[in-house]
Amino acid sequence: MKPWWLLGFPLISPIDSARANQVALSPTHCVKTQHSCELPLTITWNFDQPRDFCLRRKTTNEDLYCHKQTQQGKITIHVPFAQSEPLLFIDLQTKTTIKQFSLKVMVPSTLRKRKRHAWSIL
């Protein structure tokens, strides 16, 4: 059964977003069906000059993907997420944050039939 990842936020394309923001991540939302959702996470970057960068989990400092001396590119990685968490693009040379993203993990609410209800005296 395929994992339920969906909702291609942001709505603008990753390439366009990368031009404006240098780096882009897509999607930024996933819906988990089991203990976690494993996203095919597409990273797109477009820098003015070659840079060393890493995509890092902010809470654990775990590097999810790193690339050295690159000016532009695009790659898709598969990363499991159990809960919503912030992700950082770090410039390894200056140790500064290029951009921060918030990855949202959503639990689908199960709907059920509503029983008879009415604005009444009972």
Place this chain on the structure above:
Amino acid sequence: MKYSRACIFAALLSASAVAAQPSDQEPSESSGIQERNVCEGDCVASNSWAVGAALGYGKYSSPLHSGAGLSGKGHSGQERHIAFLPSFYVYADNFYIENTAIGYTLFEDQFWSIDIKGELNPDGVYFQRNKLDAFLSTTGSAGLFPLPYPDEDTEPKDIERSLSYLGGVGVDYYPNASWRLSIDLLTDISAVHHGQKLGLGLAYQNQFGDLTYQLSTGAQYRSQALNDYYYGVENGELIYRSPAYLADAGWNLNYELNFNYPIYEKFAVIGRYQYQDLSEQIVLSPLVEDNSTHYYFIGVSWQIGGGF
């Protein structure tokens, strides 16, 4: 008369259904969420709750005689004013509370729902009128919405009937998102009258823009024990040497219209009208003057809620 009203109501239901057919869509197969959440129509999230209140104006009528046979005054059926209505629900995975109704869903899929359920029997409310009025009408000098207060001397005298709570099994069938057919078999679990009620219902719900509306009709077979407890009288119970009346089993019919129009975030304009035809066995009771009851309310509701 009963059947002409039923025909008019059936025509209204049919007309609404025909007019709204294009909106009855099958769920998309492309969305994972929709595949999982098969519920269509009037749905609510599991493990959620909400509380709310509505302020507005409404009336409900009691079929009980306001005085004839008791004090000699002959008034028609009484109307009571309403300015405030509370609302509350909790839905867990199977368990639910919806105002005074409580239940446990044994089985539910896209088409069927089978519940063990309990609900307050409304007949007892007619005998608790002053207590209910004080709560719902917010009357009195400090009330937000002072409304006409019923005359104390028009109350039936020395006729006391208790509230009762019914419990049993309910089965609902949903042929599509708009229609619901239901059958309930309930018995008195409060040991008040030991009677039973069989309810049959047909409801149609749809949307017109943001307006959600529901038309429904139903019939309730009420056992002799239930009818006789509320509408039967003993020898001399009303006045000296007044004859006894045994209220036999019979069918009540009801017709309802509900609507909800959201206006701003948690606020909505809501309305409801309910008409009930009482069985001959009830109407012939010396306690009863009207052969029907009606209820309406229109107002603005506010509701908050969340998950747990």
